[in-house]
Amino acid sequence: MAAVSAPSGPPETLSGRERILSAAAQRFLDAGYVETSLRDLAADVGMKAGSMYYHFESKDALLIAVLERGMSLMVDAFEEVVDGFAVAGVDNAIESAADQRLAAHITAHLRALHDNRAFTAGHVTLFRTAPQVVREAVLPLRDGYEARWTALLAEVLPDRSIDERTMLRLGLFGAMNASIEWLDTGRGTVDRFARLVADQFWRGVGSEPSEESSGKGKR
Amino acid sequence: MAAVSAPSGPPETLSGRERILSAAAQRFLDAGYVETSLRDLAADVGMKAGSMYYHFESKDALLIAVLERGMSLMVDAFEEVVDGFAVAGVDNAIESAADQRLAAHITAHLRALHDNRAFTAGHVTLFRTAPQVVREAVLPLRDGYEARWTALLAEVLPDRSIDERTMLRLGLFGAMNASIEWLDTGRGTVDRFARLVADQFWRGVGSEPSEESSGKGKR
DNA sequence: CCGGCTACCTAACAAACGTTAGGCAGATCT
DNA sequence: AGATCTGCCTAACGTTTGTTAGGTAGCCGG
Known part of the structure; x- marks a missing residue:
């Protein structure tokens, strides 16, 4: 609850956060920032919108x-x-x-x-x-x-x-x-x-x- | 009520529509299209949001x-x-x-x-x-x-x-x-x-x- | 076997958005 | 003087948005 940024040490979870990052980059580029909804974005990586707040503290932080x-x-x-x-x-x-x-x-x-x-x-x-x-x-x-x-x-x-x-x-x-x-x-x-x-x-x-x-x- | 697009002939009202057009151009450029709300835009020209539909049939048409x-x-x-x-x-x-x-x-x-x-x-x-x-x-x-x-x-x-x-x-x-x-x-x-x-x-x-x-x- | 951590989900919130229907003052035309 | 048109307003609609609180299945160390 204190800091979500870094799990602990070197074990960077590469599947969850990384998949969001790539999908976000692609969608932001294709459709624009505001035009991209977190719900669409979550669907790209097989998640629900609220789940992404586990990896990123806000939409701005994602960008x-x-x-x-x-x-x-x-x-x-x-x-x-x-x-x-x-x-x-x-x-x-x-x-x-x-x-x-x-x-x-x-x-x-x-x-x-x-x-x-x-x-x-x-x-x-x-x-x-x-x-x-x-x-x-x-x-x-x-x-x-x-x-x-x-x-x-x-x-x-x-x-x-x-x-x-x-x-x-x-x-x-x-x-x-x-x-x-x-x-x-x-x-x-x-x-x-x-x-x-x-x-x-x-x-x-x-x-x-x-x-x-x-x-x-x-x- | 049928067609708002063209008033009638040559008497192009230059004050209303033109002021909206300029303000829209400026705001679209500064803030982006989706980020610009029709309410803010209307405030720029001293109008209310709904009033602009007299001059333009949609936000897209304005752009x-x-x-x-x-x-x-x-x-x-x-x-x-x-x-x-x-x-x-x-x-x-x-x-x-x-x-x-x-x-x-x-x-x-x-x-x-x-x-x-x-x-x-x-x-x-x-x-x-x-x-x-x-x-x-x-x-x-x-x-x-x-x-x-x-x-x-x-x-x-x-x-x-x-x-x-x-x-x-x-x-x-x-x-x-x-x-x-x-x-x-x-x-x-x-x-x-x-x-x-x-x-x-x-x-x-x-x-x-x-x-x-x-x-x-x-x- | 059990407590905690990871990684997700569900459900709901308030706010903001484009758009529309209906109304109304004032100028213009007949 | 009455009718018409212009130019704007008010109030509301339905939808979508970012964000949050609380819950839960699975894994893992002890």
């Missing part, structure tokens, strides 16, 4: 849990790329590798976004209209991810002003995150889009297309 | 009206640019003007988006989760606008494959439309972002920044 997991997955993906470049040797070509570093992070962002779509997409579609309690709870994690990208762009585009870098970052995020609304999940498709975004972001679209044409070569 | 106006404004802005280039002479330099045509449309899109933010932003934030009836009603207008951009990109990027053009268009839309969530309205700011997006889209970010640096020149 917070979903969004926190989503953002954690994104942060992890970012750090994985950082670690990858760290072992590759710092004394590599610093300048010429800038576009490759950026490309790697773009790919990682898009992969993490689509591989865990149910959890991550909520940050794009329903964070904005989420209850204030929810937004405040998840904001630290979001800010952390944003800060990583801000730092990355500062290293990779040192000649741009801060204002321009901010706008470029937000524009890049917009281009990438909007893909959850139209891109059919599938590793191949995601990677192709990632290459296109990275290529276009760095070299633009005015010059001739890169050599590796995809699918049916128009050329 | 449809808001979204339709928003998309009409976007379409008009697009066509205005087309007309502008038409009078400028068709036999201009076709190839070299491609980037300028694109830049003009990007600026027009962003201006129309932010100048009528209350109406237009709904297509970004709440179309996705709107009731199916609403989405179906507004879809023709949206498709029309999309088709215009598809045609534009086909003329401006003839060497790219259809798949790539689609992805580039969706990416560009994502970058532009996401700005409603962070860009503080103001013609100067909007135009600066428009130039940055157009420049980055065409020439990329890898080369040195364009000569006209904004605000404090980092250079």
Whole structure:
């Protein structure tokens, strides 16, 4: 009765709470937060509405849990790329590798976004209209991810002003995150889009297309 | 009592219906569709909830009206640019003007988006989760606008494959439309972002920044 | 065998929602 | 002056919602 949050130690009950979490993420994303009733949600996991209060103290807490997991997955993906470049040797070509570093992070962002779509997409579609309690709870994690990208762009585009870098970052995020609304999940498709975004972001679209044409070569 | 839809002929009452429309657009955008109650909305315009059924036959119809106006404004802005280039002479330099045509449309899109933010932003934030009836009603207008951009990109990027053009268009839309969530309205700011997006889209970010640096020149 | 814990269920609560029927003051038209 | 229409109000309806209190079957350590 005191704390429902953690049962005791390591024995994380993975069936009950986890099933609710996944179903909630999916339904929140498909139908929206308010449009999703706890009764429908409970039916998805074979429960009754009131039963879920054993695992989560409120509907808001459920949304917070979903969004926190989503953002954690994104942060992890970012750090994985950082670690990858760290072992590759710092004394590599610093300048010429800038576009490759950026490309790697773009790919990682898009992969993490689509591989865990149910959890991550909520940050794009329903964070904005989420209850204030929810937004405040998840904001630290979001800010952390944003800060990583801000730092990355500062290293990779040192000649741009801060204002321009901010706008470029937000524009890049917009281009990438909007893909959850139209891109059919599938590793191949995601990677192709990632290459296109990275290529276009760095070299633009005015010059001739890169050599590796995809699918049916128009050329 | 038979049909409330159209009063009679041209005498469109502009005070009542219009005030509801504006207030609804603002509240839908700020709080979301379901989160906005007709009672709160009515209070905004100094009415009672039931009174609004004189002007709109349902809450869904209200949202449809808001979204339709928003998309009409976007379409008009697009066509205005087309007309502008038409009078400028068709036999201009076709190839070299491609980037300028694109830049003009990007600026027009962003201006129309932010100048009528209350109406237009709904297509970004709440179309996705709107009731199916609403989405179906507004879809023709949206498709029309999309088709215009598809045609534009086909003329401006003839060497790219259809798949790539689609992805580039969706990416560009994502970058532009996401700005409603962070860009503080103001013609100067909007135009600066428009130039940055157009420049980055065409020439990329890898080369040195364009000569006209904004605000404090980092250079 | 027994007390307690886990994981669920049942039943009900108050509040809020979209929507409707009927009424009513004031302007406009005939 | 009477009729009609416009624009709004009041009051209520049925439904759905998040949430809670209390109960219960099964497992598990002692």
